Amino acid sequence: MKFFKHLLSPKYSYELIGKLMPWLGWIAAFTMLYGLVDGLFIVPPDYQQGDGFRIIYIHVPCAFLSLMIYAVMAIAALLGLVWRIKLADFAVIAGAPVGAMATLIALVTGSLWGKPMWGTWWVWDARLTSELILLFIYIAIMGLSTGLANQSQQSRLRNIFVLVGSLNLPIIHYSVYWWNTLHQGSTLSVTGPSHIALVMLRPLLAMIIGLGCLFALIGLMRLRNLILWESRKSQWVRLWVATNKNNNKKEVL
Numbered sequence: 001m002k003f004f005k006h007l008l009s010p011k012y013s014y015e016l017i018g019k020l021m022p023w024l025g026w027i028a029a030f031t032m033l034y035g036l037v038d039g040l041f042i043v044p045p046d047y048q049q050g051d052g053f054r055i056i057y058i059h060v061p062c063a064f065l066s067l068m069i070y071a072v073m074a075i076a077a078l079l080g081l082v083w084r085i086k087l088a089d090f091a092v093i094a095g096a097p098v099g100a101m102a103t104l105i106a107l108v109t110g111s112l113w114g115k116p117m118w119g120t121w122w123v124w125d126a127r128l129t130s131e132l133i134l135l136f137i138y139i140a141i142m143g144l145s146t147g148l149a150n151q152s153q154q155s156r157l158r159n160i161f162v163l164v165g166s167l168n169l170p171i172i173h174y175s176v177y178w179w180n181t182l183h184q185g186s187t188l189s190v191t192g193p194s195h196i197a198l199v200m201l202r203p204l205l206a207m208i209i210g211l212g213c214l215f216a217l218i219g220l221m222r223l224r225n226l227i228l229w230e231s232r233k234s235q236w237v238r239l240w241v242a243t244n245k246n247n248n249k250k251e252v253l
Contacts, residue, residue, distance in 0.1 A: 032210030039203035
């Protein structure tokens with residue numbers, strides 16, 4: 001309980017995020033380097049798709065993370081709506097652009113992959129359409145973060161919208177099973193065997209971890225800035241600013 005009380009403190013959260021960021025950066029750099037080198041140059045071509053399948057190492061992680069980021073935002077929205085935790089509201093605001101970026105990359109790479117495989121850049125497939133709707137939901141959340149002057153009303157409306165939008169997540173995931181679609185089934189499975197060779201699976205998992213850490217790093221940087229801005233009149237922020245000014249002066253000298 002004491003840990004959670006500390007975690008809700010802006011000063012403690014700001015310092016904790018600052019300590020986590022370098023670790024996330026190094027993990028992202030190492031795993032992405034391994035995943036890209038192994039996936040693009042070492043893994044053999046697919047027996048049906050040839051080298052064209054290699055876009056999977058960007059498309060699948062981004063598609064997976066677009067859902068994961070929204071799931072985290074939905075949990076934060078619930079915490080902000082029920083317990084009115086300011087840090088949870090900030091997590092929703094910080095996560096929306098990151099999730100939108102992951103979704104956009106997933107859609108673009110999916111389109112590039114679809115052209116040689118399906119013969120077209122885009123079809124109104126259930127999986128593709130629901131993923132596009134997710135992008136629009138992210139954009140709407142970003143708009144709700146700046147649209148109203150009343151901060152309390154804006155936060156409540158945004159959190160409700162995030163929770164309602166979470167209904168799209170199971171539609172995206174199960175769309176390939178509920179409807180007859182061009183999109184293939186899930187490549188990875190938590191409950192059953194994955195439909196991919198182990199030699200191809202290793203770099204794919206590395207890319208999921210690497211891109212996950214990268215997106216988390218970007219989101220935490222945004223969250224840290226929001227905390228700093230919200231607490232700009234606090235004593236600890238003034239002390240932090242004064243300390244950094246003195247350190248910069250010493251570096252110049």
